[in-house]
Amino acid sequence: MRNFEKPTRSVAVSRQAMAATSHPSATLTALQIMEAGGNAMDAAIAASAVQCAVEPGSTGIGGDCFVLFAPEGSDKVVAYNGSGRTPAALTLDWFTERGLTEVPRQSPAAVTIPGAIDAWVQLHTDHGRLPFADVLAPAIRFAAEGYAITPRVHRDWSLEEGLLAADPTAARIFLPAGRAPKIGEVHRQPELAETLKRIAVDGRDGFYTGPVAEDMVSYLRSHGGLHTMEDFATARGAYVTPVTTDFRGYTIHECPPNGQGIVALLILNILSRFEAKGDPQSPDRLHIEIEATRLAYAARDVWLADPDKVDVPVEEFLSEALADRLAGMIDLRRALTDLPPFDMPLHRDTVYISVVDRDRNAVSFINSVFDSFGTGLVAPRSGVVLHNRGQSFSLKPGHRNVVAPLKRPLHTIIPGMVTRAGRVEMPFGVMGGYYQAMGHAHLISKVFDYGMDLQEAIDLPRLIPKSDGTQVEAEHTLPAAAADELRRRGFAIVPAEDPIGGAQAIRIDWENGTLTGGSESRKDGIALGL
Template sequence: MRNFEKPTRSVVVSAQAMAATSHPSSTLAAINILQAGGNAMDAAIAACAVQCVVEPGSTGIGGDCFALYAPKGGDQVIAYNGSGRTPAALTVDWFEERGFTEVPRCSPSSVTIPGAVDAWTRLHADHGRLPLADVLAPAIAFAEHGYAISPRTHYDWAKEEALLAADEHAARILLIDGRTPRIGELHRQPELAETLKRIVREGRDGFYRGPVAEDMVTRLRELGGLHTLEDFAAAKGEYVTPITTDFRGYTIHECPPNGQGIIALMILNILSHFEAKGAPDDIDRVHIELEATRLAYAARDTWLADPSKVDVPIEEMLSDEMAKRLAGMIDLKKAITDLPPFELPVHRDTVYITVVDSERNAVSFINSVFYTFGSCIVAPKSGVVLHNRGQSFSLQRGHLNMIAPGKRPLHTIIPGMVTKNGRTEMSFGVMGGYYQAMGHAHLISKVLDYGMDMQDAIDLPRLVPASGFTPKIETEQTVPAATIAELKARGFQIVPTEEPIGGAQVIRIDWENGTLTGASESRKDGIALGI
C-alpha cells in the first residue's frame, strides 16, 4: 500500500482498458482510440505517432521500433523487430580510411535505415482494427495545428539546442527564432504532418519510396552519406521468436538479439541465485543488482550483435551454468575489478508505451531515435528527424558487433512481457538506452521478489554502472547518503548523474478481479489512464 503522505502518485486502476505512456497527449490519444472501437495495437501505434510529434527529441518516424504482442492476454507472445540496417555501401574500411575510431553522432554514417514506419504498418495490417487514417489522425492534428511543450520535453530539447542550431533544417523546423520552444509554447511541424498523411495514403511505400525517401536520401548524401533509394526500398522488419527465462515462477519475455533484452534475462538469471532478503533498497541487494548488471553488460559488449550476420551464443548466455558462474563472482565485501572494459552513456531518449484493451490484447511497444533528436539531421521537405542508431556499432575488426553492410546494430530498446499459467500478467518497459536491461530486471525483481507497488518500484532511486573495468556507478540525487557511503566503502566509484535515469510504464492484469493496474514514470511527463 502506498504511503499517501509521500509526494508521489498512486497506481491507476480500471476495469475495461488501459494505456500508459510518457506523455499525457499520447496516453489520451490511446484512450480515445480504444473508445472509438480500436484495439490495443491501434492504440499503441496512435500513441507512438503522437509522441513522434509532441516529444520529437525522444522518438520519431526516423527511428526504430520493437514490439511484443499477447493476443487475448495469452502466453503465446508475438515479437516484432523493427530495427533498421546500414546502407549496403557502408563498410568498416570507410571509417578506417577517414581515421574514425567510433561512429560520429551528427553524421550520416550514424543513420541506419529507419525501421519504425515499416513496423507500424506491418503490425497495424496484421493486428489492428481501425483504418490507418483514424490511427494516425491525432498525430497529424498535433503536427498540423500545434501542440504545447511539456516540462520534461523542454528539458530534453534544450540540451540539444546547439546541435539543432548547427543544422539549417533542424533549426528551421525544431527551433523558434533559434531557441528551444518554451514550456507551454505552441509548436508545429507542418512538414511532418504532410509526411504522416502520405503514409496514410500510401502505407509503408509513402515513407520508403517516392518523395519522402528521396528527401531523406538527398539530405544524407549532401552530407556525405552512402544511403541510396534502393536501401530504403529494401528496408524490412521481421517477426521473431521471443526469448524467455523463468523468474520466481513467472516467464519473462523479451525480443531476441540484436536487442539487449537477452541482457535483462541474464541479470534476472543471476538474481535468481540470490534470496531476496531485507528491504528492496537494502545495501546488499543494491550491491548484488549492480554487480549482476556489470557482469551481464560485459557479456553484452562481447557477444551481442545482429544474429542474421554473426553467431550470437543465445543459449549459452541464458544457460543456468552461465548464471551460476557469474553469480559466483559476486562478493558482497567488495566490488569486482577484473571485468572486461565497457564504457556506456548513462541513457538516451526513447518512448515506451503499453496498452491493454477490453479483450485483454496486450501490447508492449517501444520506439526511439536513440540520442535526443538522434543524429540531429533533419530531412528538409518531409520533416523527418533521423536517428543515430549506427553509433551502437563497434569499429573494432573482428568484433561481433563490427559495422558491416546491411547489418543491424546492437540495440538498446526492449519491450517486455510477463506471463504465468497461460496468461499475460504484465506488459512493461523501461526507457533509457543502455540502462534498459538493468531497468527491466530491477523493476521485475522489485515487483515479484518484494511485492512492491508498481509505482513505488518505478519511483525508487536509480543507479547504473557506467564502466565495466572500473566499478564506476552513476547515481541519482535521491540515492540515500548512507547507501552511497557503503558502496564507496566496498570499492565502488560514485559519480552523480547529470540527469534522471530512464523511465518506465507498466500495466498488470488482475485476472481474478477482471481489472487492470497501471503505473507511469514520475521522471517523465506521462500518465497511465484507464476506462
C-alpha cells in the first residue's frame, strides 16, 4: 500500500485500455488513437512517433526499435528486432587505419542503418488496424505546428548544447536561439514533419529509398561515411523468437540477442536462488542485486553479439548450471574483487511505451537513438537525427561483438513482457542504456518478490555497478545506512551523475477486468487509462 505522505503518485487504474509513456503528449496520443478505433499496436506506434518529435533527444526515426506483442491477451508473444546493420563496406580495417580504438560518437562510423521505420511499417501492416497515415498524423502535427518543452526534455537537451552546436543542421534545428529551448517554449521541426508525411504515404520506401534516403546517405558520405543507397534499400528487421525464463511462477519474455534481454533473464535466474524477505532496500538485498548484475554483465561483455554473425550460447546463458554457479560466488560478507573470465560457453537515452487495449492486446515497445541526440548529426533536408548505436561495437580483433560489414551491434534497448497461466500479465520496460537489463530484473523482483505496486517499484532508489571494479553509482535517495554498509563490504558507492533510467509498465488484473499502470517519475510522462 502506498504511503500517501510521500511525494509521489498513485498507480493509474482503469477498465478498458491504458498507455504509459515518458511524455504526456505521447500517452494522450495513444489513448486518442484507441478511442478512434485503433488497437494497442496503432497506439504504440503513434506514441513513439510523437516522442520522436517532442522528445528528440531521447528517440527518433533515425534510431532503432524492438517490440514484444501479446495478441488478444494470450501468452503467444511475438518479438520484432528492428535494429540496423553496419554499411556493407565498413570493416575493422577502416578503424585500424585511422588509429581508432573505439567508435567515435559524432562520426558516421557510429551510424548503423536505422531500423525503427522498418519496424513500425511491418508491425502496423501485420497487427495494426487504423490507416498508417492516421497513426502518424499526431506526430506530423506536433512537428509542424510545434510542441511545448517539458522539464526533463529541457534538462537533457541543455546538456547536449555542445554536441548540437558542432553540426550546422543540428544547431539550426535544435538550437534556434543559440541554446536549448527553455521549459514552456514552443519548438518546431518542419523538416521532420515533411519526412513523416512522406512515410505516412509511401511507408518504408518513404524512408529507405527516394529523397529521404538520398539525404541521409549524401550527408553521411560527406562526413566520410561508407553508407550507400543499397544499404538503406535492403535494410530489414525481422520477427524473432523470444527468450524466456520462469521467475516465481511467471514467465518473463525478452527479445533474443543481439539485444541484452537475455542478460536480464540471467540476473533473474541468479536472484531466484535467494529468498526475498524483509526490506527490499536492505544491504543484503542490494548486495545480492549488485553482484548478480556484475556477474551477468561480465558474461554479456564476452558473449553477447549478433547471432547472424557469431554463435551466441543462449542455452548455456540461461542454464540452471550457470545460474547456480554464479549465485554460489556471491558472498554477503564482501564484494567480489575478481569476476569470472567466462572463457567457456555459457545510461543512455531511449523511450519505452507500454500499451494495453480493450481486447487485451499488449504491446511492449522501445525506440532509441542511444545517447541523447545520438551522434548529434542531423540530415539537413529530412531533419533525421542519426543515432550512435555503432558505439556499442568492440574494436578488438577476434571479439564476438567486433565491428564487421552488415553486422548488428550489441543492443541495450529491451522491451519486456510477463505471462502466466496462458495469458499475458504485464508489458514492461526500463530505459537507461546498459542499466536496462538490471532495471528489468529489479523491477520484476520488486513486483513479484515484494508485492510492490508498479509505481512504488519504479520510484525506488536505483544503483548500477560501473565497469571498473567494485564501483557502484547510486542515486542520492538510496538510504545512507545501506550505502555505508555496502561500502564496509568493499563496494565503492559514488553519486550517480544523472537520474538512473526510466520505466513504464501496465499490469492486467484478469479477475477484476481492470488495468493498473506506472510511469517513470524521473521523466515527464504519465500512465493514463480509459
